Amino acid sequence: MSANRGPTHEWVRATLAAWAAGVLDPDAATRLEQHLDICEACRAQAATARNPEFSEDDGGEHIPSSLLAIWDRRAPHLDGLLRPLVARHIESCATCRAELVALGHDPTLLTTVTPQAPSAKAPLRPDRSATIPFPRHRAVWSPRHIGAAAFASAASLIVLFVYLKFRPTSHPPIASRDTTSLTPRPRPSPTPEVPRERPGRPAPAPELLALGPGTDGATNLVENVRQGSIAEPPAVAFNPETSEIRFRPPRSLALAAGHRLEIDILDPADRTVRSLRTTLSALFPEGAPRDIVIRRDHEMKPGRYVLRFRVDGTPPDESRYDFELR
Amino acid sequence: MTEGLRNHRREFEFLKRRVGGLARGRFADDQEDVAMDAWVRLDRWARKGNEAHNFEAVMMSIAERAWLDFLDRKESRLKRRGGETPIDNEPIAALVEKRGVDPADLALVRFAVSEWFRANKPRCAALAKHYFAGRSWKEVSNLEATVEGPAEKPNSIAQRWHRCQHAFISAARADHGRLAQLLSDFEGVVT
Numbered sequence: 001m002s003a004n005r006g007p008t009h010e011w012v013r014a015t016l017a018a019w020a021a022g023v024l025d026p027d028a029a030t031r032l033e034q035h036l037d038i039c040e041a042c043r044a045q046a047a048t049a050r051n052p053e054f055s056e057d058d059g060g061e062h063i064p065s066s067l068l069a070i071w072d073r074r075a076p077h078l079d080g081l082l083r084p085l086v087a088r089h090i091e092s093c094a095t096c097r098a099e100l101v102a103l104g105h106d107p108t109l110l111t112t113v114t115p116q117a118p119s120a121k122a123p124l125r126p127d128r129s130a131t132i133p134f135p136r137h138r139a140v141w142s143p144r145h146i147g148a149a150a151f152a153s154a155a156s157l158i159v160l161f162v163y164l165k166f167r168p169t170s171h172p173p174i175a176s177r178d179t180t181s182l183t184p185r186p187r188p189s190p191t192p193e194v195p196r197e198r199p200g201r202p203a204p205a206p207e208l209l210a211l212g213p214g215t216d217g218a219t220n221l222v223e224n225v226r227q228g229s230i231a232e233p234p235a236v237a238f239n240p241e242t243s244e245i246r247f248r249p250p251r252s253l254a255l256a257a258g259h260r261l262e263i264d265i266l267d268p269a270d271r272t273v274r275s276l277r278t279t280l281s282a283l284f285p286e287g288a289p290r291d292i293v294i295r296r297d298h299e300m301k302p303g304r305y306v307l308r309f310r311v312d313g314t315p316p317d318e319s320r321y322d323f324e325l326r
Numbered sequence: 327m328t329e330g331l332r333n334h335r336r337e338f339e340f341l342k343r344r345v346g347g348l349a350r351g352r353f354a355d356d357q358e359d360v361a362m363d364a365w366v367r368l369d370r371w372a373r374k375g376n377e378a379h380n381f382e383a384v385m386m387s388i389a390e391r392a393w394l395d396f397l398d399r400k401e402s403r404l405k406r407r408g409g410e411t412p413i414d415n416e417p418i419a420a421l422v423e424k425r426g427v428d429p430a431d432l433a434l435v436r437f438a439v440s441e442w443f444r445a446n447k448p449r450c451a452a453l454a455k456h457y458f459a460g461r462s463w464k465e466v467s468n469l470e471a472t473v474e475g476p477a478e479k480p481n482s483i484a485q486r487w488h489r490c491q492h493a494f495i496s497a498a499r500a501d502h503g504r505l506a507q508l509l510s511d512f513e514g515v516v517t
């Protein structure tokens with residue numbers, strides 16, 4: 001790029017990120033802005049880059065939304081100067097904390113997990129081939145991988161077919177087994193409800209079982225780590241031995257406006273069969289959700305119910321979750 | 327729907343469905359992440375007190391923006407690995423608008439700039455806010471004139487901004503983490 005001829009479009013487009021981030025050298029920024037004055041196409045790109053509608057960075061005011069979305073996987077790997085900056089922001093920004101909680105993430109993750117110590121002389125420009133910016137991302141599949149996967153799938157199908165055809169018949173199928181008070185679900189599910197039975201060994205009946213809202217046949221066991229977020233419903237568990245319904249209120253409630261809270265269980269005819277009037281502070285002592293246990297009696301027959309949370313804020317907030325007693 | 331109840335779960339389910347529709351079966355593992363990203367954007371939009379007659383249209387726009395940003399990120403990461411790998415026989419490059427900027431990297435650097443200024447140079451943080459809002463120094467000067475009496479000249483504000491930039495870049499260069507890496511990427515294309 002010559003100073004006499006002015007910057008090329010390619011140079012301008014490659015430079016837009018640094019310019020939009022405010023880290024472009026002043027001389028280069030001047031050249032770029034002079035080009036933007038005369039080039040409509042580049043100006044349009046610059047406008048999109050600098051201030052896009054519904055952008056993920058919110059003008060640098062908050063932690064980028066893309067980072068919050070994968071917080072549980074990304075935060076432990078934040079390093080260098082970025083880590084204390086993010087930790088500082090989380091401490092001071094109630095909005096970002098509330099959003100993390102709503103997504104079911106732990107805002108304190110950054111302060112409780114120590115990143116791997118960098119080597120004594122870490123290079124300023126690390127080898128990109130060795131870095132994994134997003135740990136969960138998979139490698140791109142090549143045709144060889146796809147072929148291997150297809151072969152493995154075909155082999156699995158053959159094994160499954162042979163097993164189904166010649167399996168021992170001494171044990172009844174899962175659906176007809178007695179699972180204490182749990183009755184078979186009305187609809188078949190793609191997700192196995194109970195642990196798969198091994199031939200020759202009866203599978204134990206699950207003690208605690210919960211169904212997610214609106215997801216026919218989906219099973220959420222109580223150890224689900226993200227229960228109660230907007231992505232995952234609160235797990236409602238029924239213990240047949242003690243006849244207790246246990247649930248943990250969704251953590252998204254912690255950021256609902258208001259003070260008083262009504263928790264109701266409604267039967268299929270929308271009649272209230274259980275009701276609890278409480279406060280958010282009682283439900284979230286020291287910020288952590290408290291388990292609620294309800295003793296089941298003869299009124300609560302097997303069937304689908306609705307768990308309703310209502311907060312008396314302005315406007316009032318209401319969340320409903322379906323669950324099923326068996 | 328800002329006039330009615332906000333139901334985070336319902337919003338999330340809507341966004342997830344919309345992202346699923348845009349994805350048309352691709353990137354199944356990433357769709358929930360994109361929907362979460364979109365929900366955070368929606369939450370920030372709503373917290374600013376924005377009103378909309380058609381809240382679903384806003385949610386759809388946000389889901390689409392989040393999806394495009396996701397594709398942008400995918401494309402730029404594939405490029406970094408040196409591949410033009412098509413996914414489902416459809417090059418990602420053909421799906422996204424050409425912006426030349428990785429939105430995730432840009433967002434991270436902008437956040438780092440703002441937060442570093444808030445921690446170390448509060449006066450620079452105010453300038454960064456104006457800069458990221460796309461205001462010219464002349465506009466900033468006029469704005470300050472109306473708020474704080476006699477205005478600082480645009481050139482003087484620009485020089486102050488350059489000093490802020492210099493302070494941040496020096497601190498970031500001394501870093502050995504992801505921020506330094508991003509900065510060197512940005513500088514690599516400039517020089």
